Amino acid sequence: MADIKSIYAGIPHIDEISQHGVFEGSKGKRMGTFAERSASQNKIVDSLEEAVRRTGLKDGMTVSFHHHFRNGDNVVNLVVGKLAEMGFRNLTLAASSLTSVHAPLIEHVKNGVITHIETSGLRGELAEQISRGLMDFPVVFRSHGGRGAAIESGDLHIDVAFLGAPSCDPYGNANGYSREEDQSISCGSLGYARPDAKYADKVVVLTNNLVKFPNSPYAIPSSNVDYVVITDNIGDPKGIMSGATRFTTNPKELLIAKTAADVIRASGYLYDGFSMQMGSGGASLATARYIRQMMIEERLQCRFALGGITGQIVSMHEEGLIDRILDVQSFDLDAAESLKKNRFHQQIDACYYASYLHESAVNQLDFVVLSALEIDTAFNINVLTGSDGVIRGAIGGHPDTADGASLSVVVAPLTRGRIPSIVQTVNTIVTPGSTVDVVVTDQGVAVHPDRPDVEVKLRDAGIPLCAIQELKERAEAIVGKPDPIRYKEKIVGVVLYRNNTVIDVVRQIEEDQ
Amino acid sequence: MKLMKTGTAGTMESNDIMVTLEPKETGGVQIALSSSVMQQFGRQIEAVIRQTLTELGIAHASVDAVDKGALDCTVRARVRTAAYRAADQQNYDWGAM
Incomplete structure (x- = not known):
């Protein structure tokens, strides 16, 4: 065999084939055992x-x-x-x-x-x-x-x-x-x-x-x-981690959950082979229980459940109702345990989950059920700042899933104590109203005006609907009209939408001395 | 209505307000309010307290109120009860409520 060094330069197109020159011998063999090397x-x-x-x-x-x-x-x-x-x-x-x-x-x-x-x-x-x-x-x-x-x-x-x-x-x-x-x-x-x-x-x-x-x-x-x-x-x-995320027994939340499940069924997105994501809030978690009942009654199968995974989703998987779980974050020990032992419970990364740069899992969602701190009359959602203007939450996958899912259902009580959930303008826009399809409260359901298809289906199913403005007024009638939060000029936070464009800012709060 | 002693009504539970009234001879109504919804409703809660006392004919009092998100109807009820207790009266005018 000719010396490779002597023919190297004569190889046609060698500059395009290799950038590393001629083989000059391998490095020394490792002689130790695998166990020794590991140590x-x-x-x-x-x-x-x-x-x-x-x-x-x-x-x-x-x-x-x-x-x-x-x-x-x-x-x-x-x-x-x-x-x-x-x-x-x-x-x-x-x-x-x-x-x-x-x-x-x-x-x-x-x-x-x-x-x-x-x-x-x-x-x-x-x-x-x-x-x-x-x-x-x-x-x-x-x-x-x-x-x-x-x-x-x-x-x-x-x-x-x-x-x-x-x-x-x-x-x-x-x-x-x-x-x-x-x-x-x-x-x-x-x-x-x-x-x-x-x-x-x-x-x-x-x-x-x-x-x-x-x-x-x-x-x-x-x-x-x-x-x-x-x-x-x-x-x-x-x-x-705590044990299984517990079910709410709050009748208000159960009412919201039941209504949300009825809305999903009536909207046509609960069919054999559907896909879903459930938030971890009390009402959204409880919605899974009603969805489960409907699936059993109507013999429906869920192809995959996505997202933050709870024991609730796991038990539906284990009883054969959900084929696949895609898990970007395990919310409780039952979910973690399932990831460990169930072969169709798949761990996924944040990009696979929801990056807008390519087709991601959120784009395959039929519906998502999400919680909210505030919802405004343009359907914009705030999950980041409290009613006093102070940061007290996280964006999470809220805007990603609302945008990706064919039907985004946002659940919230009409009022929390004296704080209205439905307001004229949210403190901070995290999820734009254009991606929110239905708002479900304990005192009424409102459909986004851009979704007349959903509105017709809900009406046909006998679900009473009202305008988002009516929900806002109903909340105000109970708690009164809140004074606007006073902010200083200084911007303390910038909120980016899922494509990393700027959607809102958070300002420093003004306080009484 | 004339306040005779300290009167208290309400609890520290969510959606309630704890109102303590003390009689005063002069100086009008002095309100010390703390509230979990101060920014949004502090002004309104103070106005309701003041109005309720005026309706009862109380011109001078010191009010200590710890609010945990009570609705206006609750605020009125607690202030009235505290006032009746402070005045040692039980002849509630139910019709006027």
């Missing part, structure tokens, strides 16, 4: 500090986190605390969402460690302070699909992702649960962490549960992971 040649780093150093993180960069540990999360506080201690400044914190456990971030904002925040939502003391003008740079609020799209497109470039995982092997194959026989904590799906793992420049997995290679199945493949840090405390299992 010594792996991605495990001794400390979080060392991992941070190796990522090359610099001032002004973007770090990201997921929120699958919800109120039990310790990763954000642990990592940002370490970054502060190491002297980093001017960082962008891009979390898939933040909750009330993240109040320690207030100090890091005040000290200039964190100067920019991106999230789906904010709650608790951090939300209060941001609404009172804590930050100079407005918080950027994106939907789950919008965040996925921003990461895919590069709008949101992540320098280093710090991802907590309830199971991980020495090479970084990570998941939100483990099929090993152990009692490790579990968060179910890691759907919102997967775009970060895929697109971030550097990825650090933090785990309290190192399992043998290969951690199968994995949500995050080792090819996406640079370093693995073992730490006792990634989160508090009690805050991460």
Whole structure:
């Protein structure tokens, strides 16, 4: 055989075929056993500090986190605390969402460690302070699909992702649960962490549960992971997950749920082979119970249920009513347990779920049932700011699913205490009215004027309808006309629609001294 | 109606208001209100308290009100009851309510 070096230059079109020159011998064979390699040649780093150093993180960069540990999360506080201690400044914190456990971030904002925040939502003391003008740079609020799209497109470039995982092997194959026989904590799906793992420049997995290679199945493949840090405390299992999400016994919510189910059936979107997503609010969850009854009575099958998955959806899957589950976020232990054991319960990532950049799962929805804090007479929805103007919620997948589903049903009580849910103008537009089809309250149902097809069907089915304006007036007759919230000029938050265009802003609230 | 002593009505439950009235000789009606819906309804709750006291012929009183989102009808009922208790009266004028 001729020496390849001598004929290399003569190969036709060689510049287009290879850019790596001539083979110059393989690197040395590994002689140790797999077990020895797993123990010594792996991605495990001794400390979080060392991992941070190796990522090359610099001032002004973007770090990201997921929120699958919800109120039990310790990763954000642990990592940002370490970054502060190491002297980093001017960082962008891009979390898939933040909750009330993240109040320690207030100090890091005040000290200039964190100067920019991106999230789906904010709650608790951090939300209060941001609404009172804590930050100079407005918080950027994106939907789950919008965040996925921003990461895919590069709008949101992540320098280093710090991802907590309830199971991980020495090479970084990570998941939100483990099929090993152990009692490790579990968060179910890691759907919102997967775009970060895929697109971030550097990825650090933090785990309290190192399992043998290969951690199968994995949500995050080792090819996406640079370093693995073992730490006792990634989160508090009690805050991460509670048992089955419980059914409401509130008669008002049950009435709303029953009506919503009647609306869905009458609209024609409940047929054999339909698809659905149910929100996790009391009334939307209860709607699943009535849908289930209808499915049994009429012998209907659901092709797939999407979204944040609850034990409710799981039990319908296990009794054979739902063929497939697509799970971007597991809301309770039953859902996490099902993901672990049911082969047709599939974990999906945020982009697959709802990115507008390509066909995503929300586009295949027949109907979605969503909750709302406020609904206005143009059908716009607010799920982000409270009736006092303070941030106290999260966008989640609200605008993604409302837009994607053929029928979006928004459920809310007409009033909550003295606060009306149906108002003239919402405080903050999160989901535009043009994507909302039906509003169901305990005191009436209103159909968007752009959906005369649905209106006719509901009328034919004998469901009493009223104009959204009437619902607003009925609420006002009970609680009175609220004084408008007083805001200052300063913009503390920018709300992006699912295609990352600006749909609204949140301003600093004005308070009595 | 003449207030004789401190009178209280209501609870701290959601959608209720706890009203405490104290008699005063002068100075008009002084209201200390805290409310879970202060921004949107604080002004209206104060107006209802003031109006209810005026209807009862009470010109001077100190009012401590802790509101948890009560409707106007509830606010009126609690203020009236607190006033009757403070005045040591039980001859309610049901027809006027």
